[in-house]
Amino acid sequence: MSPIETGLIAFVLLFGLILLRLPIAFSMGLVAFCGFAYLRSPEAAFAKLANIAFDTISSFTFGVLPLFILMAHVIFQSGMGRDLYEVAAKWLGHQRGGLAMATVGGCAGFAAVSASSVATVSTMGLVSLPEMRKYRYSPALATGSIAAGGTIGSLIPPSGMLIVLGLLTELSISKLFLAGLVPGILEAIFYMATIFLLCSWRPALGPPGRRYSWAERFSSLKVVGEVVLLMALVLGGLVGGLFTPTEAGAVGASGALAFALIRKRLTVAKFKAAIVATLKTTGFLYAIFIGAFMMTSFMTATGIPAAISESIVELDVAPLLAILAIFLIYLLLGAVLDTTGMMALTVPVFFPVAQALGFEGIWFAIIIIRAMEIALITPPIGMAVYLVKSVAPDVPVGTIFRGITPFLAADFLLVMLLLFVPGIITFLPNWLS
Incomplete structure (x- = not known):
């Protein structure tokens, strides 16, 4: 199977996971990881995921x-x-x-x-x-x-x-x-x-x-x-x-x-609410970015x-x-x-x-x-x-x-x-x- 065919199948699987209401960050990360492992190797996929996660968060x-x-x-x-x-x-x-x-x-x-x-x-x-x-x-x-x-x-x-x-x-x-x-x-x-x-x-x-x-x-x-x-x-x-x-x-x-x-x-309660909401939103966005960058690397490879x-x-x-x-x-x-x-x-x-x-x-x-x-x-x-x-x-x-x-x-x-x-x-x- 050619890389482009692999990428098209990955897109179909990705939309299937999204329609099943799985979080989009998880869906992108999972599909990209599996696709990268298929095109390269599982070791390369793990290394890519680790590097992207570290570089994004730091x-x-x-x-x-x-x-x-x-x-x-x-x-x-x-x-x-x-x-x-x-x-x-x-x-x-x-x-x-x-x-x-x-x-x-x-x-x-x-x-x-x-x-x-x-x-x-x-x-x-x-x-x-x-x-x-x-x-x-x-x-x-x-x-x-x-x-x-x-x-x-x-x-x-x-x-x-x-x-x-x-x-x-x-x-x-x-x-x-x-x-x-x-x-x-x-x-x-x-x-x-x-x-x-x-x-x-x-x-x-x-x-x-x-x-x-x-x-x-x-x-x-x-x-x-x-x-x-x-x-x-x-x-x-x-x-x-x-x-x-x-x-x-x-x-x-x-x-x-x-x-x-x-x-x-x-107030103290409002400040606490602002901090908690900030942490939740930031965590969500960082997860999205890690999944997106993993997906970008996979798409580029295809x-x-x-x-x-x-x-x-x-x-x-x-x-x-x-x-x-x-x-x-x-x-x-x-x-x-x-x-x-x-x-x-x-x-x-x-x-x-x-x-x-x-x-x-x-x-x-x-x-x-x-x-x-x-x-x-x-x-x-x-x-x-x-x-x-x-x-x-x-x-x-x-x-x-x-x-x-x-x-x-x-x-x-x-x-x-x-x-x-x-x-x-x-x-x-x-x-x-």
């Missing part, structure tokens, strides 16, 4: 993960999400659909410091949904804005997904942060414009909320001063070359702890990534059509895999293909991040929908999906813009270079 570069994760959980426990939503609500809530816009704005701000889409959806769901219900918002618009807004966290730096993708592809994390900034802001603007158009067409969907005085609005900005300072420290230091991504994570985690303690928002790249180039199809096909594959994979699993499984295959087609790695990274986040709100699965369902158990899943539909249309327009105007993504990172 790497200084990978230290960026637990530090940014700790920052995210400290911010989550300290209640900054509520503060950000309240500021956005005071500035936007008096308009039609204003509270839904405030939810999107709060999601963008909270994502900028929490680095987690899951934390963003959970926090904003608990904070904004009661307020929108108070003013009799349409359940579809209310829940749809929370689910869609939560996906902004993938692009607004310091995004956890951008960090993971940077580690998988060896792209500059600083450049990925800059590349995601403008698309993330555009996404928030597109979502707010969608809400504005919906509520202009049907005002009953989002009645106006309370109007605050200008003094109250400007006074509320004091609350988010820490968030702005924390972002400036992390991103400014990275862009200015003052410290590495790992050091930026340390600055972010230390800053989040300091602000939480100064504002007396962090020659499948090179064969796929050569085949696509030889087909002489339009490069953008190939990218659209990859985009659709991510939407389909979103039905059975979480975003980390999708990245670990597909990046070793698709990233070389994009480079062979002549696309910039940074640009392709942002495109696939957006594809994975859209998959989180795409029927019939839409994992973010079920996160919203957990904080709004009385709202039918069908209603949430109906509320998401206009935001999916906005996503489609934004993706088309990013595909045909790549400079939106590449301008800032190229300027940094």
Whole structure:
């Protein structure tokens, strides 16, 4: 049996294990280990696994993960999400659909410091949904804005997904942060414009909320001063070359702890919860990385990534059509895999293909991040929908999906813009270079 045939059989077995609901890290590691043992020898497979595990866990570069994760959980426990939503609500809530816009704005701000889409959806769901219900918002618009807004966290730096993708592809994390900034802001603007158009067409969907005085609005900005300072420290230091991504994570985690303690928002119990959650998330991600790197080594040994790249180039199809096909594959994979699993499984295959087609790695990274986040709100699965369902158990899943539909249309327009105007993504990172 040829190496390529071995690799194809391994992929079939891998998807079988995933469909059986085995952890993806274990599935990738097991299939790659057995495949490597078949192609080389059991001794070579054991040596490869040991080297990958040691190099991953002992790497200084990978230290960026637990530090940014700790920052995210400290911010989550300290209640900054509520503060950000309240500021956005005071500035936007008096308009039609204003509270839904405030939810999107709060999601963008909270994502900028929490680095987690899951934390963003959970926090904003608990904070904004009661307020929108108070003013009799349409359940579809209310829940749809929370689910869609939560996906902004993938692009607004310091995004956890951008960090993971940077580690998988060896792209500059600083450049990925800059590349995601403008698309993330555009996404928030597109979502707010969608809400504005919906509520202009049907005002009953989002009645106006309370109007605050200008003094109250400007006074509320004091609350988010820490968030702005924390972002400036992390991103400014990275862009200015003052410290590495790992050091930026340390600055972010230390800053989040300091602000939480100064504002007396962090009890011993909350700090313990943040540490435990950080350890769990970090352990999960390290296991994913070890499995992914083992799978990458095995795939390279089979020659499948090179064969796929050569085949696509030889087909002489339009490069953008190939990218659209990859985009659709991510939407389909979103039905059975979480975003980390999708990245670990597909990046070793698709990233070389994009480079062979002549696309910039940074640009392709942002495109696939957006594809994975859209998959989180795409029927019939839409994992973010079920996160919203957990904080709004009385709202039918069908209603949430109906509320998401206009935001999916906005996503489609934004993706088309990013595909045909790549400079939106590449301008800032190229300027940094």
